[in-house]
Amino acid sequence: xxxxxxxxxxxxxxxLSSYQQTGSTAASSYGATALFVGTMRDFNEGDxxxxxxxxxxxxxxxxxxxxxxxxxxxxxxxxxxxxIHRVGPIEPGEPIVLVAVWSAHRAAAFDACRLIMDDxxxxxxxxxxxxxxxxxxxWVDHNT
Amino acid sequence: xxxxxxxxxxxxxxxLSSYQQTGSTAASSYGATALFVGTMRDFNEGDxxxxxxxxxxxxxxxxxxxxxxxxxxxxxxxxxxxxIHRVGPIEPGEPIVLVAVWSAHRAAAFDACRLIMDDxxxxxxxxxxxxxxxxxxxWVDHNT
Amino acid sequence: xxxxxxxFASLRxxxxxxxxxxxxxxxxxxxxxxxxxxxDSPQGENVLVAVNMEYVKPGAAVKDGDEVAFFPPVTGG
Amino acid sequence: xxxxxxxFASLRxxxxxxxxxxxxxxxxxxxxxxxxxxxDSPQGENVLVAVNMEYVKPGAAVKDGDEVAFFPPVTGG
Numbered sequence: 001x002x003x004x005x006x007x008x009x010x011x012x013x014x015x016l017s018s019y020q021q022t023g024s025t026a027a028s029s030y031g032a033t034a035l036f037v038g039t040m041r042d043f044n045e046g047d048x049x050x051x052x053x054x055x056x057x058x059x060x061x062x063x064x065x066x067x068x069x070x071x072x073x074x075x076x077x078x079x080x081x082x083x084i085h086r087v088g089p090i091e092p093g094e095p096i097v098l099v100a101v102w103s104a105h106r107a108a109a110f111d112a113c114r115l116i117m118d119d120x121x122x123x124x125x126x127x128x129x130x131x132x133x134x135x136x137x138x139w140v141d142h143n144t
Numbered sequence: 145x146x147x148x149x150x151x152x153x154x155x156x157x158x159x160l161s162s163y164q165q166t167g168s169t170a171a172s173s174y175g176a177t178a179l180f181v182g183t184m185r186d187f188n189e190g191d192x193x194x195x196x197x198x199x200x201x202x203x204x205x206x207x208x209x210x211x212x213x214x215x216x217x218x219x220x221x222x223x224x225x226x227x228i229h230r231v232g233p234i235e236p237g238e239p240i241v242l243v244a245v246w247s248a249h250r251a252a253a254f255d256a257c258r259l260i261m262d263d264x265x266x267x268x269x270x271x272x273x274x275x276x277x278x279x280x281x282x283w284v285d286h287n288t
Numbered sequence: 289x290x291x292x293x294x295x296f297a298s299l300r301x302x303x304x305x306x307x308x309x310x311x312x313x314x315x316x317x318x319x320x321x322x323x324x325x326x327x328d329s330p331q332g333e334n335v336l337v338a339v340n341m342e343y344v345k346p347g348a349a350v351k352d353g354d355e356v357a358f359f360p361p362v363t364g365g
Numbered sequence: 366x367x368x369x370x371x372x373f374a375s376l377r378x379x380x381x382x383x384x385x386x387x388x389x390x391x392x393x394x395x396x397x398x399x400x401x402x403x404x405d406s407p408q409g410e411n412v413l414v415a416v417n418m419e420y421v422k423p424g425a426a427v428k429d430g431d432e433v434a435f436f437p438p439v440t441g442g
Contacts, residue, residue, distance in 0.1 A: 013157035013164075020157075028237035033156075033181040034257075038250065038442050042172040054441070055374050057434060060418035085441065093172035097442050105288070106182065106261060106365075113178075114254050117442060121250075123420075125434075126441025127374035139375040140440040144249075182365050198364070199297050201357060204341035229364065241365050250442075261365060267343075270364025271297035283298040284363040 001073070001081050003065045005056065007088040012037045012098045019082050019100075030079050034109035035100035036117050042092035044140070050131045054087045054096070057125035061085075068119040076112035078103050083116065085126065145217070145225050147209045149200065151232040156181045156242045163226050163244075174223050178253035179244035180261050186236035188284070194275045198231045198240070201269035205229075212263040220256035222247050227260065229270065289353045291315050293325045296359035299335065312352035318344060321356040334361050366430045368392050370402045373436035376412065389429035395421060398433040411438050 002019065016035070042049055069081040080102040090096060099116045103109040121143045128140040146163065160179070186193055213225045224246040234240060243260045247253040265287045272284040290309045300306045303326055310324040318337050337344050338357045350356055367386045377383045380403055387401040395414050414421050415434045427433055 011161070013161040017155070017157040028184065028186040031183055031185045033183065035179050036250070036253070037177040039175055039177065040172065041175045041248070056441070057371075057373055057415075057418070057436065060415060060434070063418050104185070106180070106265075109180070110254070110258050110261075117250060117254075121439075121442040123439065124441050125373065125415075125436060125439050127437065128440045129374070139378075139437070141375075142438055143440050143442065200364070201294075201296055201338075201341070201359065204338060204357070207341050265362075265365040267362065268364050269296065269338075269359060269362050271360065272363045273297070283301075283360070285298075286361055287363045287365065 001066075001069055002083070003062055003069065004084045005058075005061060006084055006086050009091075009094050010084060010086070010098070012084075012095050015084055015098060016082075016100060024080055029104070030102040031104045032106045032109035033100060033102050034106075034113040035098065036113055037095050038097040038117075040090050040092050040094050040096055044130060047130075047132050047138075049092065050133075051092070052090045052131065053129045054090060055127045055129065056085075056087045060125050064124050065120065068116055068123065071119070072101065072112040072116045076101075076103065076108040076115065077105075078108065078112050081112070081116065083120070085120075085124075087126070145210075145213055146227070147206055147213065148228045149202075149205060150228055150230050153235075153238050154228060154230070154242070156228075156239050159228060159242060160226075160244060173248070174246040175248045176250045176253035177244060177246050178250075178257040179242065180257055181239050182241040182261075184234050184236050184238050184240055188274060191274075191276050191282075193236065194277075195236070196234045196275065197273045198234060199271045199273065200229075200231045204269050208268050209264065212260055212267065215263070216245065216256040216260045220245075220247065220252040220259065221249075222252065222256050225256070225260065227264070229264075229268075231270070291321065291324075291350055291352065292355040293321050294355065294357040295325065296357065298360050299358055303329070315350055315356075317350055318346065318348050318356060321350055322358060325358070331358070335359070336361065368398065368401075368427055368429065369432040370398050371432065371434040372402065373434065375437050376435055380406070392427055392433075394427055395423065395425050395433060398427055399435060402435070408435070412436070413438065 082100040084098045101112045130138050226244040228242045245256045274282050315321045392398050
């Protein structure tokens with residue numbers, strides 16, 4: 001399992017390639033990999049968004065992401081999980097979050113990936129501040 | 145949208161990287177990417193599996209995968225979809241199938257990826273023949 | 289022209305053939321296509337049938353130039 | 366020792382501070398921690414509270430050495 005908070009852009013496919021090469025899961029035993037990548041959009045609630053800053057609560061973030069992953073591993077019988085989440089300034093088009101899970105079975109992998117994303121969105125202490133037209137800024141006030 | 149039948153091993157992360165670089169989806173508009181990779185396991189129904197051959201119905205396979213993707217694009221309001229499926233001889237640990245979808249929203253992406261995989265498993269004309277211990281072979285008789 | 293009948297996977301191995309042509313005079317539906325390729329062998333409950341690469345129900349009509357395929361439950365993915 | 370009180374995101378900006386220390390004599394629960402940092406400003410319905418990085422309910426106890434954090438609904442992912 002790997003949980004990582006990043007303050008620099010990352011390439012999800014490169015990260016997955018590197019992570020799998022570490023041999024953290026035996027390639028011939030997992031069967032199913034499900035994953036989700038959340039990317040910064042240039043539009044939100046009808047407004048053009050030029051950039052974003054992601055604030056977090058260092059320490060609590062890692063602790064809760066670990067708890068969220070352990071919960072999914074136990075409930076869905078996962079073999080492994082990887083979460084990478086950006087913080088700091090982010091440009092439109094850049095990945096914000098990557099969640100990948102490995103399991104022997106397809107249904108468990110889908111369920112676990114969704115469970116981790118839902119828990120992360122509702123419980124992990126991250127906050128987004130958007131930069132709009134004419135230098136206006138706005139805190140995103142709820143997650144969808 | 146891209147549908148491809150492959151008779152050679154492929155690296156899903158490399159495929160995704162290449163596909164996104166074609167600019168098939170505008171990087172800053174999609175928001176959510178969900179994907180599934182099915183990998184050949186070295187065990188099935190209690191038996192060691194040394195290798196496998198995937199047979200398909202050329203023509204019908206592509207036609208049904210396209211219909212399955214168009215259905216998911218319409219129902220889940222997807223921006224794009226990519227399906228790569230192996231045929232021919234396959235070794236344990238090698239990817240068999242990659243399904244990736246791009247959407248503005250997370251729920252739609254998860255739903256669509258699962259829908260495509262479920263439809264593919266139940267309707268796309270592929271058949272697996274497993275190589276077991278002592279040179280025995282066995283057709284897989286149903287999908288789970 | 290004629291009707292093309294194709295078999296896949298375990299069905300192809302059981303019947304020992306993968307493709308045959310049938311005269312349209314002798315084959316007007318999928319049951320007759322099955323008999324043309326399999327003789328008296330029962331079709332089996334789980335066998336799927338496609339005409340021109342679309343799934344069809346038992347009893348579906350077959351006409352000259354059609355391709356009829358019989359195969360076991362699919363196991364891709 | 367003392368009690369550490371932290372604020373994040375919009376709440377940090379509204380109250381104009383991100384961290385303060387309070388005396389354990391004056392703060393025995395999260396409501397008292399809020400007043401120590403925000404005075405009479407109402408806490409607001411949606412504010413989340415964590416003690417030592419675990420979510421707690423309103424009225425939760427606070428003891429010497431604890432870290433209490435107040436923040437708006439989370440918007441990660």
